[in-house]
Amino acid sequence: MDDFDLPPLNIKCTDSDCENDLHCFLSTKKMAKEGKTGSCRNCGVDLVDWDRTHMNEVNDVDYKFHIMKKEMIRHHFWHVTIDQKAINYAKRKGRIKLTESVKSRLKSSVGSASPYRDGQQTPFKGNPIYYAQHATATCCRRCIEEWHDIPKGRELTESELEYMCTLVNKYLSERIPSITEGGEKVPVIRRGGVN
Numbered sequence: 001m002d003d004f005d006l007p008p009l010n011i012k013c014t015d016s017d018c019e020n021d022l023h024c025f026l027s028t029k030k031m032a033k034e035g036k037t038g039s040c041r042n043c044g045v046d047l048v049d050w051d052r053t054h055m056n057e058v059n060d061v062d063y064k065f066h067i068m069k070k071e072m073i074r075h076h077f078w079h080v081t082i083d084q085k086a087i088n089y090a091k092r093k094g095r096i097k098l099t100e101s102v103k104s105r106l107k108s109s110v111g112s113a114s115p116y117r118d119g120q121q122t123p124f125k126g127n128p129i130y131y132a133q134h135a136t137a138t139c140c141r142r143c144i145e146e147w148h149d150i151p152k153g154r155e156l157t158e159s160e161l162e163y164m165c166t167l168v169n170k171y172l173s174e175r176i177p178s179i180t181e182g183g184e185k186v187p188v189i190r191r192g193g194v195n
Ligand SMILES: [Zn+2]
Pocket: 016, 017, 018, 022, 023, 024, 040, 041, 042, 043, 044, 045
């Protein structure tokens, strides 16, 4: 599936391409009312072991990542090319500082009981943490509720935040393996090319 044609950047959480085994597991209001959550809202396929996924076991992250990639929006952010500005940002920071930024970004974007502009608070480019948040369903409280079984309307606990940091950091190490511990000098991109 790695070679599939990447959709344009304006991908939405509710998009799916079921014929290519890329679904959307966010339930509709009707599904929720009927107690039929968990399957694809568009084709109805039931692929996810939700009990296992919702354990939020750090040791079982591989399963979570594997099954999340069956959702179109996650798959997209696992495979899309990360923009150069975002890569440079990560390289400049280095692993240690990036990890700190991950924590403060998660706290400020999704940590409170009712985050500002929930559902639209995570941009699609410019910072590698944004890519990671979409890929790991830590972008908004709706995705967090769906994939990590944490209800909306209350603050995230310290251990929940820690868990999400683990997911985001794991994504960043996988997607940008060249980040050094302490960061490095990377030239600023100017219009017309790198100087
Ligand atoms: Zn589907």
